[in-house]
Amino acid sequence: MSRDLILQAVISGLLMGLIYALVAVGLTLIFGLMEIVNFAHGEFLMLAMFTAFWFWALGGLDPMLSLPLVAILLAVAGILAHFGIIRRLLKAPMLAQVCGTFGLGVALRAGAQFLWTPDFRTITNPFIAGRVQIGPIFIGQPQLISGGICLLSFAALWWFVTRTETGLGLQATAQDRQAAAVIGIPTERMFALGWAIGLGCVGIAGTMLSTFYYIFPDVGTNFALLAFVAVALGGFGSILGSLLAGLLIGLVESLGGLLLDPSYKTLIVFGLYLTVVIFRPHGLFGRF
Amino acid sequence: MLEKARAERLWPRPPLWASALGAAAIALLIAYPFIFTTSFSHHLMILILLYALMAQSWNVVAGLSGQISLGQAIFFGIGAYSSTVLFAKYGITPWAGLMVGMLLSALAAVAIGVPTLRLRGHYFAIATLLIGSGVQIVFQRWDWVGAASGLYVPIERTSPLFYLQFHTSKVPYYYLVLGAVAIGYLVVWKLRRSRLGFRLQALRDEPDAAASLGIAIARHKVLAFMISAAMMSVAGTFYAQYVLVLDPERLFSAEISIIVLLMTVLGGSGTLWGPALGAAILVPLSEYSRIWFGGTGRTIDLILYGILILLVCMWRPSGILSLLEERIRRRAEMP
Numbered sequence: 001m002s003r004d005l006i007l008q009a010v011i012s013g014l015l016m017g018l019i020y021a022l023v024a025v026g027l028t029l030i031f032g033l034m035e036i037v038n039f040a041h042g043e044f045l046m047l048a049m050f051t052a053f054w055f056w057a058l059g060g061l062d063p064m065l066s067l068p069l070v071a072i073l074l075a076v077a078g079i080l081a082h083f084g085i086i087r088r089l090l091k092a093p094m095l096a097q098v099c100g101t102f103g104l105g106v107a108l109r110a111g112a113q114f115l116w117t118p119d120f121r122t123i124t125n126p127f128i129a130g131r132v133q134i135g136p137i138f139i140g141q142p143q144l145i146s147g148g149i150c151l152l153s154f155a156a157l158w159w160f161v162t163r164t165e166t167g168l169g170l171q172a173t174a175q176d177r178q179a180a181a182v183i184g185i186p187t188e189r190m191f192a193l194g195w196a197i198g199l200g201c202v203g204i205a206g207t208m209l210s211t212f213y214y215i216f217p218d219v220g221t222n223f224a225l226l227a228f229v230a231v232a233l234g235g236f237g238s239i240l241g242s243l244l245a246g247l248l249i250g251l252v253e254s255l256g257g258l259l260l261d262p263s264y265k266t267l268i269v270f271g272l273y274l275t276v277v278i279f280r281p282h283g284l285f286g287r288f
Numbered sequence: 289m290l291e292k293a294r295a296e297r298l299w300p301r302p303p304l305w306a307s308a309l310g311a312a313a314i315a316l317l318i319a320y321p322f323i324f325t326t327s328f329s330h331h332l333m334i335l336i337l338l339y340a341l342m343a344q345s346w347n348v349v350a351g352l353s354g355q356i357s358l359g360q361a362i363f364f365g366i367g368a369y370s371s372t373v374l375f376a377k378y379g380i381t382p383w384a385g386l387m388v389g390m391l392l393s394a395l396a397a398v399a400i401g402v403p404t405l406r407l408r409g410h411y412f413a414i415a416t417l418l419i420g421s422g423v424q425i426v427f428q429r430w431d432w433v434g435a436a437s438g439l440y441v442p443i444e445r446t447s448p449l450f451y452l453q454f455h456t457s458k459v460p461y462y463y464l465v466l467g468a469v470a471i472g473y474l475v476v477w478k479l480r481r482s483r484l485g486f487r488l489q490a491l492r493d494e495p496d497a498a499a500s501l502g503i504a505i506a507r508h509k510v511l512a513f514m515i516s517a518a519m520m521s522v523a524g525t526f527y528a529q530y531v532l533v534l535d536p537e538r539l540f541s542a543e544i545s546i547i548v549l550l551m552t553v554l555g556g557s558g559t560l561w562g563p564a565l566g567a568a569i570l571v572p573l574s575e576y577s578r579i580w581f582g583g584t585g586r587t588i589d590l591i592l593y594g595i596l597i598l599l600v601c602m603w604r605p606s607g608i609l610s611l612l613e614e615r616i617r618r619r620a621e622m623p
Contacts, residue, residue, distance in 0.1 A: 037410045085602060092605040094409055098356055099553045100601030102546060107594025114587040221542070225421060228414045236410075267425055270418040277411055278403045 004136040009258040010251065015143045017250020018150035022205040023223055024230035024242040025157065026198030032174040032237025033194040034090060036097050040105035042224025044199055046112060048074050048206025049215045053121055056210075062127045067149075067207045074203030078195035086195065087188075105220075112217040120214040128211060146208035153204050154243055157197070161239060170194065174237060222266070226253075229273040235283030245284065248272075306616075317466060321459045330458035334530065336571045337465040338523055341472050342544075343551040343563030345519035348476060350549070351558035352485065353512040354492030355405060356413040359420030361544040362400070363393040363517040365427065367524025368539050371452075372439050382452040386525045393521035394514040401513040406506055408495075417542065424540035434534070441532040452529045461530055468526060469564075472519050477560055479515070488512050492558075550597045556607025565609055570596075 027041050038044075048070055055066035081104075089100045131140045161167035172180040173190040181187045213219070230249055234241025249269055257265035276284060316323075321330055342364065349357050370392055371385025404415045428436045444453060454460040479485045491498035491505050499505050528534055538544075548563075551570050556562030574589035581588050604611060 031410075037414075085598065088602040092601060095350065095356060095553065095557060096601040096605035098410075098413060099549060100598050103550065103594045103597035103601060105594070106546065106550075107591050107598065110587040110590030110594060114591060225418060229418070232411065232414060263429055264425070267422050270422045273418055274403070274415060277407060277415060 005258065006255070008137045009254045011137060011139060012143065013250040013252075013254025014247055015139070015147040015250070016254065017247040018147040019205050019209055019246075020223070020226050020230055020249050021243045021246020022150045022153055022201050024227040024234070024246050025154070025239055026201040027227050028231045028234060028237055028239065028242045029194050029198045029201075031231065033170070034086075034177075034191055036086065036089065037101070037228075038198075039098060039101040039224075040108060041202065041227060042220025042222075043105040043108035043112075044074065044077065044202050044220070045206045045209075045223050046215075046217060046220035047077070047108065048203045049210040049213070049219060050112060050116065051203075052207040052210040053123060053215050056123050056126075063123060063207050063211050064127050067204065070207045071200045071203035074206070075196040075200035078197075078199030079192050081199070082192045082195040086191075090191075109217050109220070116217065118217055120216045122214060123210055126211045140212060142208075142212035146211065149204065149208055153201060154239075157201070158239060160197075166193070225266075226269065229269055231283075232273055233276050233284050238283070241283060321462050327458060330462055332572060332575055334458060334462050334465055335575070336567050337462075337469045338527060338530075339548070339551060339567035339571050340564040341465070341469050342520060342523045342548045343555070343567050344469075344472055344476055345516045345523065346548040347552045347557060347559075347563045348479070348519065349513050349516040351552060351562070352480070352492065353488045353509045354495075355509060355513070356409075356549075357416045357513070357516070358413050358542070358545050358549070359400070359416035359423075360516070360520050360548055361540050361542065362396060362420050362423045363520035364524040364527070364544055365423070365536065365539040366393045366396060366517075367521030368528035368534055369427070369433055369439070369524075370521070371525040372441050372528050372534050373433060376439055376442055381450055382525060382529055383450075386522060389521040389525050390518040393517040397513040397517035398510060401510040402506075405509040405513060417545075420540065420542060420545055424536060424542075427536040427540055436536065438534040438536055438539075440534070441528060443532070453532065461526075465526055468522055472522070473560065473564075475515070475519075480560065484508065484511065489558075547593070550593055552607075553605075554597055554600055554608060556609030559607070559609050562607050562609045566607075569608075 023041070023045055027038055030036060030038050051070045051073055052063045052066055055061040055069065056063060059066075061069075085100065085104065089097045092100070126142065128141050128145050131138045132144065133139075161170060169180070169185045170190055170193060172183075172185055173187050173194075177187055180190070209223075226249055230242050230245040232245075233248065234243070234245035249272070252272055253265045253269050256268035260268065320333055324330070324333075342360070345363075346357065346360050349355055349360075367386070367389035370389030371382040374380040374385040374388060375382050400416070400419055404412055404419075407415060427433065433439060441453065443455070445455065448454045448460065452464075480489075487498065487503050487508050490501070491503055491508060495505060524539070527539075547570070551566030552563045553566070554562075554569060555564065555566030570593060573592055577589040577592065600607065
């Protein structure tokens, strides 16, 4: 096994990890705010990918151009989901919350399959294509740019949450809902904002993913599983934690696939989750 | 103490008309294959009963001990594979395979449950979801059991009861599954009013209070998980003998784990009859939508499932059964 090959795997693993991380951060934000695990998260990613696909297929809009549109649409979907569904589930027992979001996911996935068939689709000839060579390693240009955009999104999210007043309100709501309400933070609006940002991130991740990945109704399932792992590893509610955990998962998956057997790479990640969750139930990095 | 608790009527004795209705329902279930004689009506009822058993298995671990398992398909698959591997490779009767499957499933439940059942809430749900997905990956790559292409149950035309396969009629399957469901529900009915059952419900509702009373939470939850796994395994064996082909893609699919959860929550989780009610609603919905909409029905039924369960969770988290119960109670209270 040459050093170049390992370096190659590390780089591509980290780039994929950035996407996992951006998907996971939406999940972790929502959980941190209202203690609800969105089991329909993968389906929203799928919807984002299909939205980008249809912008390209019907409107001739390249994913790089439709990126803001998809992110806004997904954010709107998040607000609608919050006011239409989640607000009611908040008062229900945990079982109903799990089943409710699961039910939403099942309906969305089956709906996509009904409308668009289970076929695999791809966006051909996107603006960003081909690969760049850096020394001995090759990096796909879509992956590279996606990774960059994911990092930028993280930086923006971090700035928003820690430096703006609204972001601080978001953090306060996550820490203590009642106390936040007492000092005049509109918690209900914060919840909706959390959903908007969370699914907006999914919109960005999905659009970038659509430039180099197959698009099909079941595509979200695996990403959602990995996002659950990332959220649990990073600690539910931690933004930085999910970034680090996403990178770690990408790395483990890619190196595991290279050194062991590619068909077992997901298993290795699941094993990682179980080990961490059993020995450190609050994740590797704690809350924000 | 327990005697006293039993003597106090925790459950109000059902009125006479309810008992009569129950007796009529049992008579109807026994006579069903002779009232509805088409092959499809038999098939429909076999599926309802099978899912009623599977949903009840999920209900034992989630409804009774409060742990949301999203990996019940593991035990369904283990049951199906145990009987079929033993039969196809060694010619051992599926009846023995049924027992082996229950044993292996219970052991798997221990292996999975001991480390993970300590996790609360979402962590356990996600862990079982991942383990379920992992087990499916393993079975799809495991050459000895046919890897991704699965296994066939060898056709045996002599002595159908011994080989547990019937090729001329579905009626024997119906009665076998009915028997399994009857035993399963009886076990759960007994369990719910046993020492173990009370403890499980106590630690579901108030884990900290239960622990401070000296109830070993972990051990009890593992026990409930084992019972649940064994029940699921029985359903798996019967399913394998019914369809005669094992497909790891289907047997271990997250879809099975999810459907049993949807059925139970729809009917009413934690209740005895909720899982059966959920199965009786969702199975016909799925089968008929497949008939009406043809090949695309497979997804229409899932759309309906998803929306239905979402609505129930939003407006009636305790399930449809509680709606009926409330009505009956209100009527009973009327002068």
